Amino acid sequence: MTRPIEDLGLLEQLQPFVLSHRANWPHLNLEPLGVKITDTHVFDPAQLRSGRLVEGLLRLDRLTFARQAMGMPRWVLYDCAAFPGVVVGLGQVTSEMSDTLQRAYGVRPNGAFLPLSMWAAIPCARPGAWFGHNLSSANVALPRGERFPRLATLTKALGLAVTRATRQYGATQWESPALPLHRRFGPLHLDAAWIPAHTHPGSLSYHLDLDEAAIRGALGPPPARPDQVDMTVDAADTDALHALQLRLEAGQDWSLVGMTDAPDGRTLLLRAPPRLPAA
Ligand SMILES: CC(C)(COP(=O)(O)OP(=O)(O)OC[C@H]1O[C@@H](n2cnc3c(N)ncnc32)[C@H](O)[C@@H]1OP(=O)(O)O)[C@@H](O)C(=O)NCCC(=O)NCCS
Numbered sequence: 001m002t003r004p005i006e007d008l009g010l011l012e013q014l015q016p017f018v019l020s021h022r023a024n025w026p027h028l029n030l031e032p033l034g035v036k037i038t039d040t041h042v043f044d045p046a047q048l049r050s051g052r053l054v055e056g057l058l059r060l061d062r063l064t065f066a067r068q069a070m071g072m073p074r075w076v077l078y079d080c081a082a083f084p085g086v087v088v089g090l091g092q093v094t095s096e097m098s099d100t101l102q103r104a105y106g107v108r109p110n111g112a113f114l115p116l117s118m119w120a121a122i123p124c125a126r127p128g129a130w131f132g133h134n135l136s137s138a139n140v141a142l143p144r145g146e147r148f149p150r151l152a153t154l155t156k157a158l159g160l161a162v163t164r165a166t167r168q169y170g171a172t173q174w175e176s177p178a179l180p181l182h183r184r185f186g187p188l189h190l191d192a193a194w195i196p197a198h199t200h201p202g203s204l205s206y207h208l209d210l211d212e213a214a215i216r217g218a219l220g221p222p223p224a225r226p227d228q229v230d231m232t233v234d235a236a237d238t239d240a241l242h243a244l245q246l247r248l249e250a251g252q253d254w255s256l257v258g259m260t261d262a263p264d265g266r267t268l269l270l271r272a273p274p275r276l277p278a279a
Pocket of ligand 1: 065134136137139148149150151153154171172173176177180184218219221222
């Protein structure tokens, strides 16, 4: 039997949900990390019943991504995530929501279930691989004392377990506050370090190779200090990021194994592939 997840505090207040076309359901794990997703919280975007949940997801997206100029049109949520892939999150019935949250969502207590977090992902052509397309948490709208600790981390962990992903691809900005969160799931193997094709070229593309231990590990203590660092890069140094991109395009493998955040900026800790022992 699957070991139940340790993070029960959050799961006592919030209920997990899954939004995905019903043809996908038999291929998903609807008891991720031992957490049963109740039938009423499994939604099909092609059915009327999912309308209110989708409204809530778009509200959450506006709260979290609008200021980064990456707000998600409704059709993108449907075509690029909810139908072909999954949206996994945690939510609450409006009548149980704090006044601050009700104000942030512009709702009154009416018994509707609203999402407070989401991890949206799209399956890739490579078997077992998924692209994480959105991670957001209502914590951004809450004062520190009212936040749900580790909401986005738990959301991503449940989402990865729902998809049964063995590899997760993603793209995020080098200076994003979410980068340490993604690093909790393992070293970030870099696929790109400077991406003119993205809205924000100062983004990285990464992949994580996953198993259940890596997913559960993200909910535990922070990753240990890396024992091997082969290069450090200032996250705001566009020339250095461009040079790293050229190294990746030349076939070199680099991973992000840590970062140090200071008031004057972020330093990225990078590792080349493990060295072969001397002959
Ligand atoms: C980034 C974002 C998703 C984080 O949401 P969140 O619910 O506050 O995240 P969590 O609570 O899971 O993690 C936040 C912090 O807890 C830490 N944490 C996570 N798991 C932990 C654990 N098991 N033990 C201790 N600390 C933990 C994280 O490292 C992070 O540390 P920090 O406060 O020093 O940065 C949210 O701020 C957001 O929606 N931002 C706007 C959209 C965005 O940028 N999304 C990311 C796209 S890649």
